Amino acid sequence: MNDGGTSIGRTAATAERVLRQLRHDPRTVALLLLVPCVLLALLRGILGGGVAFQHAGPVLLAVFPFTTLFVVTSVATLRERTSGTLERLLALPLAKGELLGGYALAFSAVGLVQVLLAAALALGPLGLTTSLGAGALFGLAIADALLGMALGLLVSAFAASEFQAVQFLPAVVLPQVLLCGLFAPRATMATGLRWLSDALPLSYAVDALARPHGWDTTATVDLIVVVAAAAAALALAAATLRRRTS
Amino acid sequence: MLTAVRADVHIDQVMNFTILAENLGVRRGGRPVLDALNWQVAPGTVCGVIGPSGCGKTTLLRAVIGAQRFTGRLQVLDRPAGAADLRHRIGYVTQSASVYDDLTVAENLGYFARIVGAGPAELNRVLAAVGLAPLAAVLARRLSGGQRSRVSLAIALLGRPELLVLDEPTVGQDPVLRQELWALFTEMAAGGTTLLISSHVMDEAERCDTILLLREGRIVSSGRSPRQLCVETNTSTVEGAFLNLVGAAG
Numbered sequence: 001m002n003d004g005g006t007s008i009g010r011t012a013a014t015a016e017r018v019l020r021q022l023r024h025d026p027r028t029v030a031l032l033l034l035v036p037c038v039l040l041a042l043l044r045g046i047l048g049g050g051v052a053f054q055h056a057g058p059v060l061l062a063v064f065p066f067t068t069l070f071v072v073t074s075v076a077t078l079r080e081r082t083s084g085t086l087e088r089l090l091a092l093p094l095a096k097g098e099l100l101g102g103y104a105l106a107f108s109a110v111g112l113v114q115v116l117l118a119a120a121l122a123l124g125p126l127g128l129t130t131s132l133g134a135g136a137l138f139g140l141a142i143a144d145a146l147l148g149m150a151l152g153l154l155v156s157a158f159a160a161s162e163f164q165a166v167q168f169l170p171a172v173v174l175p176q177v178l179l180c181g182l183f184a185p186r187a188t189m190a191t192g193l194r195w196l197s198d199a200l201p202l203s204y205a206v207d208a209l210a211r212p213h214g215w216d217t218t219a220t221v222d223l224i225v226v227v228a229a230a231a232a233a234l235a236l237a238a239a240t241l242r243r244r245t246s
Numbered sequence: 247m248l249t250a251v252r253a254d255v256h257i258d259q260v261m262n263f264t265i266l267a268e269n270l271g272v273r274r275g276g277r278p279v280l281d282a283l284n285w286q287v288a289p290g291t292v293c294g295v296i297g298p299s300g301c302g303k304t305t306l307l308r309a310v311i312g313a314q315r316f317t318g319r320l321q322v323l324d325r326p327a328g329a330a331d332l333r334h335r336i337g338y339v340t341q342s343a344s345v346y347d348d349l350t351v352a353e354n355l356g357y358f359a360r361i362v363g364a365g366p367a368e369l370n371r372v373l374a375a376v377g378l379a380p381l382a383a384v385l386a387r388r389l390s391g392g393q394r395s396r397v398s399l400a401i402a403l404l405g406r407p408e409l410l411v412l413d414e415p416t417v418g419q420d421p422v423l424r425q426e427l428w429a430l431f432t433e434m435a436a437g438g439t440t441l442l443i444s445s446h447v448m449d450e451a452e453r454c455d456t457i458l459l460l461r462e463g464r465i466v467s468s469g470r471s472p473r474q475l476c477v478e479t480n481t482s483t484v485e486g487a488f489l490n491l492v493g494a495a496g
């Protein structure tokens with residue numbers, strides 16, 4: 001009977017649906033895209049154009065897509081769970097991979113546009129210099145967006161309300177931001193903190209972005225670590241999508 | 247146990263039940279929610295699952311669509327309940343409308359149509375069937391409760407599933423619309439679709455071909471038509487029959 005759809009078609013349909021939902025919420029879109037720019041400009045004002053800004057600027061380009069997509073995804077997925085649409089989707093011929101793939105596509109696109117705007121502002125008018133090429137910058141932005149999205153999907157399984165989902169931001173995201181090397185170089189951290197920092201995926205994204213001499217093998221390894229962590233979180237999140245309950 | 251058969255259902259179809267439950271049980275927190283159910287539904291009929299709130303109606307419906315773990319045997323469209331290939335063949339409407347509030351009616355239907363592989367013509371057909379064509383461009387969150395649940399129903403109609411499982415589909419609908427929805431259900435059954443419809447409103451049961459009366463997870467009566475029920479209990483309404491049977495059992 002209904003064999004018209006393909007796996008790619010269902011994944012694309014899901015991505016398009018997520019983006020359409022965002023389109024009907026222009027305020028969220030404006031916040032997603034403009035807040036990073038405003039914060040970068042603010043930071044430039046506070047720090048001036050010197051070494052401190054040159055250090056913190058690229059790090060923020062990693063932190064923004066990670067943080068915002070974590071919040072957006074955890075709330076969006078929680079809504080999907082509580083509104084009954086998830087149960088409905090899982091009763092239909094939609095594979096979990098297609099659902100998660102659709103989310104990943106849509107939110108990567110959001111992360112990319114976000115970083116495109118923020119980077120254009122930072123590298124242009126704000127005078128940030130980076131040894132990384134545009135490709136590396138945007139590749140990392142997508143990886144960070146995916147990481148935030150995957151963790152957001154995962155924690156939404158443990159939140160019973162949108163209040164709880166938002167509380168996971170300080171619990172899951174802030175420790176990573178504190179330990180990623182933004183406030184103190186990772187090399188100077190006490191051993192215990194250093195280990196903790198090594199265990200958190202955002203640290204690798206920041207390491208890759210803050211490479212002083214441009215992209216190298218270490219940066220590639222860092223990028224792979226971020227993508228692998230996102231994939232692991234997605235796999236765990238997939239396990240929380242249950243077709244049958246007891 | 248009697249099995250009611252509509253006159254227009256051919257005898258060889260009766261052998262293949264759309265739903266066949268044998269010793270079906272669900273336990274939750276050590277307590278039986280459904281207890282040793284034996285029950286059948288013939289193809290092309292409307293079966294009403296009727297009983298007071300909390301009697302296990304939703305759990306039974308979720309078992310049929312494959313979202314609920316159970317013990318015993320449950321065959322749906324000649325496949326074990328929960329089989330992956332059944333997901334193409336069953337339409338399911340949850341009690342609360344499962345729609346995306348931040349999408350329009352047409353966008354909601356368009357998304358689910360692509361998931362089940364239904365074309366644009368199908369989209370217009372289901373919109374018309376539930377009387378929502380004039381509201382296609384409206385955001386779901388701007389609709390009334392009754393309109394939202396009709397969007398939810400329209401989604402389940404996409405792709406003409408062989409079995410339609412509806413959990414309290416007429417709650418919040420005005421009497422005229424309820425009449426129209428029941429006309430739609432009867433028409434679909436005449437076209438060969440099997441419908442499993444739960445309700446706690448006993449007077450809706452009068453419109454079903456057969457009735458499954460549930461109370462505290464157990465069958466009070468099954469397989470009888472509303473008329474048979476009334477005749478056997480010497481009552482004039484299904485509600486009266488239910489009270490009579492419950493009184494007789496207790």
